[in-house]
Amino acid sequence: MRRLSLRTLGPTLLGILAFLGVLAAIAGRMPLVLLTLVINLLIFAALAYSINFITGLTGYVSFGHVLFMAVGGYGLAYGVGTLHWHPVAGVALGALVSLALALGIGAVTLRFRGVYFAIASQVTALAGFYIVLEIQELGGGQGIVLNVGFEPIAWFYTIWVILAIEVGITYWITHGRLGYGIRSIRADEDAAKTVGVHAAALKLVLFAISGLFAGAAGGVYYWQGSGIFPNEAFSLTFSLIMLAMIVIGGMGTLLGPLFGAVAVYLSSQYFLTVLIGFEFVIIGVLVVVIALFLPEGIVGTLRKYVPELRGLIE
Amino acid sequence: MADFVALFLTDLVLGLLLGCVLAVIAHGLNIIWGVAKVVNVAHGEFIMLGAYGAYFLYLYGGFNPLLSVPIDAAIGLVVGMGFYFGFLYRELRGKESMGLQSELVTLVSTFGLSLVIVNIAQSIWEHPVGILWSPGAAQVGPVPVPFGGLYVAVVSVALIALTDLFLTRTYLGNAIRAYTQDIPATQLMGINPTVVAAVGIGMGFSVTMAGGALLTVWLPTGIDPTKIGILYAPISFVIVVLGGPGKMWGSLVGGLTIGLIINVGQLFLGGSIALATAVAVLTLIPILLFRPEGILR
Numbered sequence: 001m002r003r004l005s006l007r008t009l010g011p012t013l014l015g016i017l018a019f020l021g022v023l024a025a026i027a028g029r030m031p032l033v034l035l036t037l038v039i040n041l042l043i044f045a046a047l048a049y050s051i052n053f054i055t056g057l058t059g060y061v062s063f064g065h066v067l068f069m070a071v072g073g074y075g076l077a078y079g080v081g082t083l084h085w086h087p088v089a090g091v092a093l094g095a096l097v098s099l100a101l102a103l104g105i106g107a108v109t110l111r112f113r114g115v116y117f118a119i120a121s122q123v124t125a126l127a128g129f130y131i132v133l134e135i136q137e138l139g140g141g142q143g144i145v146l147n148v149g150f151e152p153i154a155w156f157y158t159i160w161v162i163l164a165i166e167v168g169i170t171y172w173i174t175h176g177r178l179g180y181g182i183r184s185i186r187a188d189e190d191a192a193k194t195v196g197v198h199a200a201a202l203k204l205v206l207f208a209i210s211g212l213f214a215g216a217a218g219g220v221y222y223w224q225g226s227g228i229f230p231n232e233a234f235s236l237t238f239s240l241i242m243l244a245m246i247v248i249g250g251m252g253t254l255l256g257p258l259f260g261a262v263a264v265y266l267s268s269q270y271f272l273t274v275l276i277g278f279e280f281v282i283i284g285v286l287v288v289v290i291a292l293f294l295p296e297g298i299v300g301t302l303r304k305y306v307p308e309l310r311g312l313i314e
Numbered sequence: 315m316a317d318f319v320a321l322f323l324t325d326l327v328l329g330l331l332l333g334c335v336l337a338v339i340a341h342g343l344n345i346i347w348g349v350a351k352v353v354n355v356a357h358g359e360f361i362m363l364g365a366y367g368a369y370f371l372y373l374y375g376g377f378n379p380l381l382s383v384p385i386d387a388a389i390g391l392v393v394g395m396g397f398y399f400g401f402l403y404r405e406l407r408g409k410e411s412m413g414l415q416s417e418l419v420t421l422v423s424t425f426g427l428s429l430v431i432v433n434i435a436q437s438i439w440e441h442p443v444g445i446l447w448s449p450g451a452a453q454v455g456p457v458p459v460p461f462g463g464l465y466v467a468v469v470s471v472a473l474i475a476l477t478d479l480f481l482t483r484t485y486l487g488n489a490i491r492a493y494t495q496d497i498p499a500t501q502l503m504g505i506n507p508t509v510v511a512a513v514g515i516g517m518g519f520s521v522t523m524a525g526g527a528l529l530t531v532w533l534p535t536g537i538d539p540t541k542i543g544i545l546y547a548p549i550s551f552v553i554v555v556l557g558g559p560g561k562m563w564g565s566l567v568g569g570l571t572i573g574l575i576i577n578v579g580q581l582f583l584g585g586s587i588a589l590a591t592a593v594a595v596l597t598l599i600p601i602l603l604f605r606p607e608g609i610l611r
Contacts, residue, residue, distance in 0.1 A: 059414065059418060061418060061421050061422065063355070063425065108599055108603065109599065111602075111603070112602055113414075114414055114417045114418075115352065115353045115417060115421065116555075116602055118353070118355075118421055119353065119548070119551040119552075119555070119598065120598060120599060120602065122547075122548050122551070123548050123551070123552060123595045123596065123598050123599075124596070124599075126544070126545070126548045126591075126592070126595055127591075127592040127593075127595050127596045128592075130588040130589060130591050130592035131588075131589065131592050133588045134586055134588055134589050235544075236543075236544050237429070240425060240426075240428075240429050243422065243425060244426070244429075247422050247426075278433070278437065280429050280430075280432075280433040281429075281430050281433045281434055281437075283426075283429065284426045284427065284428075284429030284430035284433065285426070285430055286426075287422065287423070287425070287426030287429070288423045288426040288427055288430070291419050291422040291423035291426060292401070292404065292419065292423050295415070295418075295419055
């Protein structure tokens with residue numbers, strides 16, 4: 001086991017940590033408009049890292065990731081609205097329920113590959129929506145309105161901690177021994193199995209982590225929105241935004257999800273002022289162009305064409 | 315008891331009629347899947363465009379949904395060929411089969427396409443629009459049979475039969491089937507794989523858009539761009555898997571199964587269409603686990 005020192009940590013991780021550190025230091029002094037922008041950016045980044053665990057690292061495209069985000073939100077809403085817990089405990093509840101759900105769903109659907117996994121994930125999200133509509137404890141079709149205070153600093157630090165843990169785990173996976181196994185699954189799953197990679201267990205662990213963090217990020221998102229409504233919470237748009245972020249940034253990389261989150265979130269905020277719905281048209285066009293012509297995303301393309309950056313970004 | 319029997323029979327008939335339309339929608343996807351071995355994630359959005367085609371033909375030409383079927387199908391053929399050259403040609407060219415990487419590219423790029431179409435449609439057509447066409451209903455014993463649904467079901471089955479005839483009885487159709495089985499062998503027989511694949515994908519899209527026109531009869535609240543794709547694309551995927559991808563009559567078997575689960579199933583689930591739909595789409599998972607080749611052999 002190599003000893004971890006600053007030298008071996010790598011510039012990308014240090015860069016992300018410095019970025020997060022600066023944000024944490026100045027969060028209290030930011031003007032409210034900027035702080036709200038940063039909180040949402042961090043929520044988007046947390047969602048991007050969460051889908052990166054499964055789709056980015058193993059190549060299993062999940063179209064149903066909105067399910068975990070919505071379950072996280074419902075966990076929060078139930079914990080705060082019905083059980084009268086503190087919102088942070090609600091976020092934890094949502095994350096844990098998401099984790100359990102991801103373990104259950106993943107144990108079955110991760111057996112399917114490629115197109116079949118993608119379809120199965122989309123179908124479970126659709127079924128989740130219809131089932132929630134019938135659960136009166138979760139507000140049925142009306143959703144849940146929460147009566148929580150306006151606490152931007154609490155939102156900021158909660159999502160900050162979630163994102164920091166995600167970045168740490170992503171680094172640990174991509175740079176540890178686990179990473180070799182996972183990369184081999186993405187390259188050729190059958191070959192990986194024959195050389196002794198425990199593919200099924202690895203995939204399930206990644207899917208569970210992915211569900212956990214999507215749920216946590218969803219919890220903070222709906223804490224900030226102080227309520228959850230099924231039609232919006234299960235909207236396929238969220239799945240697409242998550243996928244778009246890692247496609248644009250670079251799948252399976254450490255820096256890609258953050259780049260993608262910045263690109264998608266800022267462009268969505270900018271174009272929102274032009275015409276409602278137009279921001280998604282732009283993001284959709286970006287996804288199509290990048291998927292067809294630059295399948296490695298921003299990070300992969302930079303590494304390919306600018307050799308000087310290869311040691312710096314990963 | 316007599317009430318329940320009447321209710322059951324009514325839902326049985328409605329389920330079968332709805333199943334035929336769902337079958338033809340999924341049939342378009344089935345053809346695309348069979349030819350390109352990949353799923354068009356934006357499938358639901360092309361169903362929506364087909365429905366809008368029928369709506370505009372109704373609005374400006376007074377066409378009923380049945381009459382707009384051939385026009386929608388013709389538009390679909392052109393759209394499908396455009397789709398093939400835009401999204402699939404680069405990935406399929408010169409390959410014997412699509413690898414996992416190409417599959418990922420196609421999944422993600424068509425997912426992006428669906429976002430583009432949905433949001434453009436939503437900003438142009440803000441409110442759901444409907445087609446006023448109700449040719450009445452016949453009373454058969456205790457069961458009311460809507461003529462609209464009946465005509466549409468007949469046209470749906472006819473469309474599936476027509477594609478089956480085309481694929482088994484014509485030279486081009488046989489070439490397409492050969493292409494789906496073995497691309498290098500097809501080329502050795504002097505068949506141009508690009509032309510065959512483009513025609514096959516175009517055919518899939520024309521069936522999809524014609525299906526969209528037929529579906530309008532079953533949309534009492536109108537064509538809502540935000541809802542059609544989200545619901546009917548996953549249902550189409552499930553139907554294709556139920557029947558078995560690449561099997562032409564599999565679409566009909568899968569469609570009828572899903573139609574029955576939704577309409578008859580809700581009777582046993584406290585009248586909740588939502589729960590019945592959830593059950594219907596979740597049948598995908600046991601089928602994939604225990605019978606991945608589909609219901610048909």
